[in-house]
Amino acid sequence: MNREPRYGIDKKGQAFFSFGDPFPEGRGANGPHLFYGALVEKPINELLAHQGKIYRREYRLLRAWLTPAEQMHITLIALGDGKSDEAVDIACRIGGLIQAKPFDVSFDRLSAFGGGALVLRSGDHSPALQDFWRKLSAMVHDSPLQPFVTNSLEPHVTLLRDRGSVPGIQERLVEPVTWTIRSFALIRSFEGKYELPGTWQVDGQDDAHAVM
DSSP, X not given: OOOOOEEEEOTTSOEEEEOSTTSGXXXXXXXXXXXXXXXXXXXXXXXXXXXXXXXXXXXXXXXXXXOOGGGOEEEEEEEEESOOHHHHHHHXXXXXXXXXXXXXXEEEEEXXXXXXXXXXXXXXXXXXXXXXXXXXXXHHHTSTTGGGOOTTOOSEXXXXXXXXXXXXXXXXXXXXXXXXXXXXXXXXXXXXXXXXXXXXXXXXXXXXXXXX
């Protein structure tokens, strides 16, 4: 059984990813986790899920929990757990203000994040992704949501999580996975399920098209 992670910062300032029941110390989330992300579409999401299985086998991560293909995403900005409906509404309004054209991303570094997450990062920082991330970050930081932002996170794709073994894995270059981002979303995850309070097309139009 796969579970969707929630995100946070531990006492050492490291990002952590908690999957719930399989790890008792990960319990106690104060409601659904809220974050901006870009869901990965087919067939790339299936490719990434397959890579997760390969890395689990390669590193002998027998207890690792894989991110399901249908929940594969680029994490952009984390806003924490248990946010009010008002905070969700503000986050939706911010999402609807973002203007951008479709852009390509490329992830080519396999890295271990604090808390036992094995993630893909962009070695060349995918300039268009960085520009989009900075634009969204600036709007969030200039809003009532600013106190909720997890500053230490950067855009990444979580493939799997294993608290015991992943922290010892050294970062390495891997075969690049490249695709085009055409939308992003406000995502609320809880107990393995996703809700999308808002999704927006990245189409270069004067106004973002929100689907609420």
